[in-house]
Amino acid sequence: MSNLSDFPSQLSPKMKMADAINQYHSLLTVLPRLNIPLGFGEKSIEQLCIEHHVSLPLFTLISRVYCQNDYYPTANELQQCKMADILQYLTLSHKDYLENKLPHIEHHLKRLLDPMDKKYSSLITNFYAEFRKEMEKHFQYEEEVIFPYLRQILSEDEAVESATYQKSDFHQQHDDIEDTLNDLTNLLLKYIPGNISPEDRVDMLLDMYALSNDVAKHAMMEDRILVPYIQLLESKRHE
Amino acid sequence: MNKIAIAEPSPMLRNGLAQLLDDIPDVEIVLSTDNLNALNCRISALKPDILIINPLLFEYARRATIRAEYDNLPNLRLVGLITSYIESQHQKQFAGIIELNDDLQRVKSTLNQVISTLNTDNDESDTAPLSDREKEVLICLSKGLKNNEIADKLNISVYTVITHRKNIVRKTGIKSVAALTVYAILNNLIEEKDII
Numbered sequence: 189m190s191n192l193s194d195f196p197s198q199l200s201p202k203m204k205m206a207d208a209i210n211q212y213h214s215l216l217t218v219l220p221r222l223n224i225p226l227g228f229g230e231k232s233i234e235q236l237c238i239e240h241h242v243s244l245p246l247f248t249l250i251s252r253v254y255c256q257n258d259y260y261p262t263a264n265e266l267q268q269c270k271m272a273d274i275l276q277y278l279t280l281s282h283k284d285y286l287e288n289k290l291p292h293i294e295h296h297l298k299r300l301l302d303p304m305d306k307k308y309s310s311l312i313t314n315f316y317a318e319f320r321k322e323m324e325k326h327f328q329y330e331e332e333v334i335f336p337y338l339r340q341i342l343s344e345d346e347a348v349e350s351a352t353y354q355k356s357d358f359h360q361q362h363d364d365i366e367d368t369l370n371d372l373t374n375l376l377l378k379y380i381p382g383n384i385s386p387e388d389r390v391d392m393l394l395d396m397y398a399l400s401n402d403v404a405k406h407a408m409m410e411d412r413i414l415v416p417y418i419q420l421l422e423s424k425r426h427e
Numbered sequence: 428m429n430k431i432a433i434a435e436p437s438p439m440l441r442n443g444l445a446q447l448l449d450d451i452p453d454v455e456i457v458l459s460t461d462n463l464n465a466l467n468c469r470i471s472a473l474k475p476d477i478l479i480i481n482p483l484l485f486e487y488a489r490r491a492t493i494r495a496e497y498d499n500l501p502n503l504r505l506v507g508l509i510t511s512y513i514e515s516q517h518q519k520q521f522a523g524i525i526e527l528n529d530d531l532q533r534v535k536s537t538l539n540q541v542i543s544t545l546n547t548d549n550d551e552s553d554t555a556p557l558s559d560r561e562k563e564v565l566i567c568l569s570k571g572l573k574n575n576e577i578a579d580k581l582n583i584s585v586y587t588v589i590t591h592r593k594n595i596v597r598k599t600g601i602k603s604v605a606a607l608t609v610y611a612i613l614n615n616l617i618e619e620k621d622i623i
Contacts, residue, residue: 359472371602
C-alpha cells in the first residue's frame with residue numbers, strides 16, 4: 189500500500205472526502221458511480237471506501253487520473269486493482285453518460301434551440317444526434333468486444349482468441365468523441381447569434397465543459413489503465 | 428498557444444520548469460512525465476510544438492539519435508534539458524539547450540528563441556475572419572468534395588487546399604466536416620439544399 193502516499197498533492201486516504209471534493213470538483217461525478225452517496229459528514233476517503241465496499245486502490249487510481257493530468261499508473265499500481273472493479277466502474281460510467289449526462293444536455297439543447305429558426309436548429313439537433321450515436325456505438329464496442337475479451341483473459345481460459353481489437357482504433361475513437369464534443373461546444377459558443385437563449389446557453393456550455401472534462405478523464409482511464417492492463421495480462425500469458 | 432511536453436525523471440525539475448514556463452505567455456504544458464513510455468504513448472496524439480527532454484532518459488547508445496526518434500513529427504522542436512555531462516556532439520541535435528545552472532532569464536530566452544522559429548510560417552492571426560479563399564474551400568467541403576476535387580475546382584494544388592483547411596480549423600476551432608457544414612449554413616455561406 190506504500191504507493192497510496194503518492195496521492196495528488198495532499199490527497200490521501202486519511203483526508204476528509206469533503207475536503208477532497210472541495211479541492212477537486214470533478215471527483216463529484218465519480219462518487220455516484222461508486223455508489224458513495226453525499227452527506228458523508230466528516231468521514232475520510234478510507235472510511236467511506238470501507239463503508240461502501242469500494243476498493244481503496246481503485247479509488248486511488250481513479251482520483252489520480254482525475255486530479256493529475258500527467259498520471260500514468262505503474263504496473264504495480266495496476267496490479268493492486270482488480271480488473272473486475274475497473275470494468276464495473278467503466279460500465280457504470282457509460283450508463284451514467286447515457287442515462288443522466290446526455291439527457292440533461294439534450295434538455296438544455298432543446299430549450300436553447302426552441303426560439304431558433306427551425307431551418308438552423310435542426311442542423312444542430314442532427315449534429316448532436318450523430319454525436320450521441322457515435323458515443324453509444326463506442327460504449328457498445330467496449331462492452332461487447334473489449335470487456336468480454338478482458339474477462340476471458342482474466343479467467344485464464346487457454347482457448348482465448350488473440351486480441352480482436354486494435355489499440356490504435358481505440359485511441360482514435362476517443363479522440364473522435366472528444367473532437368466532436370469540442371466542435372459542438374464551439375458551434376454553440378461562437379456561431380449561434382447572441383440573442384438566442386442567453387441564459388440557457390451559459391448553463392448548457394457549463395454542462396458541456398463538465399462533460400468534456402469527464403469524457404477526457406474517462407478516455408484516460410481506458411487509454412492509460414485498460415490498454416496497459418491488457419498488455420500486462422497478454423505478456424504474462426505469453427511467458 | 429504553443430504546446431510543450433516535458434520528459435524529465437526528476438519531479439523537482441519538472442515542477443520547477445513548469446513554474447518557470449508559467450511566466451511565458453502563450454505556452455501550455457500538455458504533458459509532463461518522468462518516462463519515455465508515457466511520452467511515446469501520447470506524443471503523436473498531443474502534437475506538442477516543443478519537447479523539453481533530458482537525454483539521460485535514453486541509454487547511451489541511443490543518445491546520438493534522439494531527434495531521429497521523433498522523425499514522424501517534423502514540426503516538433505526538441506530542447507535538451509542537460510543535468511549532467513552530455514557530449515557536445517549529442518547536444519547538437521537540439522534546437523535549444525537548458526542547463527541545470529541556467530537562471531530564469533536564460534531559460535526564458537532559450538525557449539522564446541525556439542518558439543520564434545515555430546511561428547514563421549504562421550503570420551496570419553487566429554482572430555482574422557475566414558478569407559474569401561478559405562470560405563470557398565469551406566463551401567466545397569460542406570458539399571462533400573474531397574481535397575483533390577476542391578483543388579481541381581478552385582484551380583489550386585492539393586497542398587494549398589490542405590493549408591486552407593488547417594487555417595479554417597485553427598480559426599473556427601471546429602475539426603469535423605459535419606460541424607463545419609453546420610458552421611457554413613449558420614453563416615449563410617451555403618443553403619441546406621446544397622448539401623448532398
